[in-house]
Amino acid sequence: MNFQNLTGELEVFYNNHGVQLAGINFPPKVELLQQLKTKLENKIYDAGEYFKIVDDQEQESYVLQCTKPLKAYEQVFLIDHALSFRYTELHTAIKQVDRLKNMLKYQNKKQPLFKIDKVYYHTEDFDEMALETLKDVKPKEDTFAISFFGNQIAQIEEVIHFLNNHKQIKAIWLNGNPVAEDKEQLLQSIEAQCPQVELVDLSFTSNATEWVIRYVTADFDTKKASSQEPLNYLNLSGRNVLRMKSVKQIANWFPKLRVLDIKNTKLNDLEDVNAFFSLLPNVEYLTCDLEVEEVLYELHKTNKLNAVSPYLRLVNQRDIRYESYTPAKEEQNDIQLIKQNLFKLTGNYRLLTTDQMDESAVWYLMDELGSSIQHSDTPNVSVVPFLYLPNGKIDDDAVAYSILFPIKDIHEQPIFRDYLPGVDEAKFRSYRLNVWFDIPYDFILNGYNEYKTKLHNLKIVQPDVIAKPIEYLPKENVKVITDLEMVTKNLTLPYVSFTLDLDEANLVFFSAGVHDDINEKYADKFINQYPHEYAIISKEKLANTIQSTYGEVPWLQETFNLQTQLPLFMGAYKTRELQHQNNLWIIKPPNMARSMDMVVTNNLDVVLRLIETGPKLAQKYIERPLTLRNRKFDLRFIVALKSIEPLSVYLYKTFWIRISNNPYTEDVNTLSIYETHFTVMNYGHKLTQVFMHEFIEEFNKEYYPHTWEKQYESIQEMVRQLFIALRTHQPDMANYTKNRSVYGMDLMIDSNGFQPKLLEMTFSPDCTRACKYTPTFYNDLFECLFFGVENQNMIQIFN
Secondary structure, rough: OOOOOOOHHHHHHHHHHHHHHOOOOOOOOOHHHHHHHHHHHHHOOOHHHHHEEEEEOOOOOOEEEEEOOOOOOOOOOEEEEEEEEEEEEHHHHHHHHHHHHHHHOOOOOEEOOOOOOOOOOOOOEEOOOOOOOOOOOOOOOOOOEEEEEOOOOOHHHHHHHHHHHOOOOEEOOOOOHHHHHOOOHHHHHHHHHHOOOEEOEEOOOOOOOOOHHHHHHHOHHHHOOOOOOOOOEOOOOOOOHHHOOOHHHHHOOOOOOOEEEEEOOOOOOOOHHHHHHHOOOOOOOOOOHHHHHHHHHHHOOOOHHHHOOOOOOOOOOEOOOOOOOOOOHHHHHHHHHHHHHHOOOOOEEEOOOOOEEOOOEEEEEHHHHHHEEEEEEOOOOOEEEEOOOOOOOOOOOOEEEEEEEOOOOOOOOEEEEEEOOOOHHHHHHHHHHHHEEEEEOOOEEEEEEEEHHHHOOHHHHHOOOOOOOOOOOOOOOOOEOOOOOHHHOOOOOOOEEEEEOOOOOOOEOOOOOOOOHOOOOOOOOOOOOOOHHHHHHHHHEEEEEEHHHHOOOOOOOOEEEOOOOOOHHHHHHHHHHOOOOOOOEEEOOOOOOOOOOOOOEEOOOHEEEEEEHOOOOEEEEOOOOOOOOOEEEEEEEEEEEEOOOOEEEEEEEOEEEEEEEEEEEOOOOHOOOOHOOOOOOOOOOOOOOOOHHHHHHHHHHOOOOHHHHHHHHHHHHHHHHHHHHHHOOOOOHHHHOOOOEEEEEEEEEEEOOOOOEEEEEEEEOHHHHHHHHOOOOOEEEEHHHHHOOOOEEEEEEOO
């Protein structure tokens, strides 16, 4: 961009905003720049003079229509933001519920990117054929389901006669016919005279069997309806299931039932309530009407819920056992629907000053006008966020807008923008459009299945590594150079002194990596880092190191780099969705610490939009972590690497506990609450201190007969496997006999089998607490690593 010869206030405006203008490809036209300045200073919102919002109910979308001709790059318009928030503020940010509901009313349904007609087997339809009689209809002998939607059939007797002449038919659709105006009379007549029929329009008949339950759950697939495959999910929403004579057999037909959708099912009397209860013995996740949720909550308050549904975890994605649960209201359903669809319309930006970049992005929702602009790969306008800085800096007077300017000549026609500007197929454009459009998943699922098969069949190949003797320093006149104050204060070995002269030092212990210079500048010195150790200290490399050695391991959650493995992640997500498994994921940047910019979500749209805010990893969330005091915790261990070949690795005996402030729950309303789902409370949050001896005592008491001693053995085995993977992946590290490294290892424990789960490895961890509670920490560490002195605080992993 090149604005030349600007003067006065316009020059000042450009100097304050030039970087932004260049970043959004603002047209290099002085007249347009002046227009933008004037509108910002005077808060001129004149887009309504050129555009109107059309509510296209037939196409189920809002459309922004241009009402006056516009030339490319000759006008600029301000668009206000209806909502701005950081992700952690999402739950509290949603205030204007009715307004947001209206803005998002068409967003719950995606348009297909490609139209694919579904094939229904053993099914015939005679829809909207103006039929007044069924006398001439001759269904095939293998037809199980038949539809007469939208005809003129009026006589129940004719329907009965037709069904009794074709007793293979189990499901019939008659909605949109005069005969279906009295639905209850039609249903009762078919139940009494055609006992083989199990489904009439949306409703099960009283004679319904396991077949029709499988049929509707499989989206009317007659092949799957005849299968005996165990099902963990049933969709009985709006099916009048409590009408079934055999309703109490459903739990026996489907003993693995974990996920149940029973919305639009009323509990009219005690018999209905008991029938409903009979569905629940193994259910963990239930979707139901608010009135039913209230019944279950009352059971919980009177300590009777476990007798009816002992495994129930979430109702309508909410935890009725959670201490802060409040009885459901219709508005809460509205808010949940808003949160589910909000990220289809939001944009984002990140604030950047000369001092630092924001830890997390700001998300915004444009007003009704801006949110009505539809997507096109060939847009006619550009719409971009813009931060107006009236004082020339980011302060309390700064205001965020979006600005719109035509990039083509526009006549009286719809307005389109590109929802993914600058994103091409190299950045998985078609996949990321899944936020707004349904895309075919067969190709994605096939690729993911091939990837899983490859991991499953992987065989570990031990590298050909020649062992070298481990070198140590003599215990005399050792000069240490370090930038760590904790080392200079706490390393008190009598034969060690400190120096600021690198040439004089024979032991280098730096907090920052100098990996690129190890081979040259530090080749003759002992040093606390290895070349190639990024293979485990980089979040994005760690999973690759482990998977390239073992394939899948139980101690690492499924992990994907969204910059390079997005299709695989989407395959994993869709697989879990199809199998009705928990789909919570934690999305985290590969290069930030302290849980910064991390998001927990089960919403694929959110994940795909988070990619816009910077590089991200997606890792399967541990949805059932072991808890302490009903709170989520993780453990920080210090791991010391002395040698790659022979492998010599130590765990420091003392470890540290980090614990969340709120009781743990999967309740959807807590997913954006930091103090429920994260444990790092050192920065701006209340810190709960749990000492190691307290933790072990409580652990042994709460999880008896499992003991901490057994748990510690499984953690040691995990560390053993990790460093075998490092040696396998980076055998050249064995050549560095003077190198050592100290890592912080963070892990959690899955309540399923007490399986330890590796979260991350950190180079040069903060050891302040280690020194505070174990003053000999650095003496123990240095003696073991650099002088070959074993001590009881350093637990050897490889004997």
